Amino acid sequence: MSFYNKTLVFALSENEKHGTDMLQLIENLMAPWNDGTLAKEKKMIRNRLKIDRLRAQLSVLKVKNDQHQKHLIAFIGSEAYSQLKNACLPSYPSEKTFEEPVTYLDAIYSPRRLVVSDRFKFNECCQSPGESVQEFITTLKKLASHCEFDTFLDDALRDRLIVGPVDEACQRELLGEPSLTFQKACEKALDSELVKNQSGHIKNKSQVNWIAKNYKKKPQSKTDQFKKNTSAVPSSSQ
Numbered sequence: 429m430s431f432y433n434k435t436l437v438f439a440l441s442e443n444e445k446h447g448t449d450m451l452q453l454i455e456n457l458m459a460p461w462n463d464g465t466l467a468k469e470k471k472m473i474r475n476r477l478k479i480d481r482l483r484a485q486l487s488v489l490k491v492k493n494d495q496h497q498k499h500l501i502a503f504i505g506s507e508a509y510s511q512l513k514n515a516c517l518p519s520y521p522s523e524k525t526f527e528e529p530v531t532y533l534d535a536i537y538s539p540r541r542l543v544v545s546d547r548f549k550f551n552e553c554c555q556s557p558g559e560s561v562q563e564f565i566t567t568l569k570k571l572a573s574h575c576e577f578d579t580f581l582d583d584a585l586r587d588r589l590i591v592g593p594v595d596e597a598c599q600r601e602l603l604g605e606p607s608l609t610f611q612k613a614c615e616k617a618l619d620s621e622l623v624k625n626q627s628g629h630i631k632n633k634s635q636v637n638w639i640a641k642n643y644k645k646k647p648q649s650k651t652d653q654f655k656k657n658t659s660a661v662p663s664s665s666q
Contacts, residue, residue: 496526511536546574554592561621565614586610
C-alpha cells in the first residue's frame with residue numbers, strides 16, 4: 429500500500445472522531461510535498477503555510493499534544509517523509525515531539541537567505557508600468573517579509589511606497605503629508621489611483637461625445653457642394 433493510501437486509511441479511521449474536515453485537511457496538506465514541479469522557494473513558502481494551517485487545525489479539532497507528530501507524519505508526502513526519516517536518524521520521526529520534525533522540515537525546504545541581498549531587492553523595487561498600486565503594495569510586503577526589519581518594518585514599507593510609484597502627482601502628495609504611516613500612505617495611493625482612473629474615463633467619454641456631436645453628418649466635399657449649387661440654378665427659358 430502506498431504512503432498516500434496509508435494516509436487516507438488513517439484519515440478514514442480518524443474521521444469519526446474529527447469530522448469530514450480531516451479528509452480535506454489531508455488532501456490540502458499533502459499537495460505541496462508531492463508536487464515536484466514547484467520552485468524551491470515557492471515550495472518553502474507553501475510548506476510553511478501548510479504547517480501554520482496544520483497547527484490551527486489541530487487546535488480547532490482539539491487534538492492532544494502527544495498526537496500532533498502522528499498527524500504531521502500522516503499528512504506529509506513520501507518524499508518529505510523519506511528526508512525527515514533520514515534527518516531523525518538514529519531515531520524515528522514518530523519518537524520525536526511535534527516541533528522537532530517541523531524544525532527538520534524547515535531546514536530541508538528553507539534555503540539560507542542573505543538579509544543584505546533581500547534588502548537590496550526591496551530597496552530597488554519600484555512600481556512597474558501597468559502594475560496597480562495594490563499589486564505594488566503586495567510586492568513590497570512580500571519582499572519585506574525576508575528583510576528582518578523588525579520595528580522598522582512600517583517605516584521601511586512607507587518609504588518605499590513613497591519612492592517607488594509611477595504617478596509623480598501621487599508621490600508629491602505623499603511627500604507633503606505630515607506624520608504619514610504606511611497604512612495611511614496605502615489609502616492615499618489607492619485613492620489617488622482611483623481618482624486618476626475615473627478622471628481618465630470621464631475625459632475619454634467627453635471626447636467621444638464631442639466627436640459624435642460634431643461629426644454626426646459627413647461634411648460635403650467642394651465638388652458635392654458645387655453640384656448642389658449648380659442644380660439649384662433655374663435653367664433659362666427657350
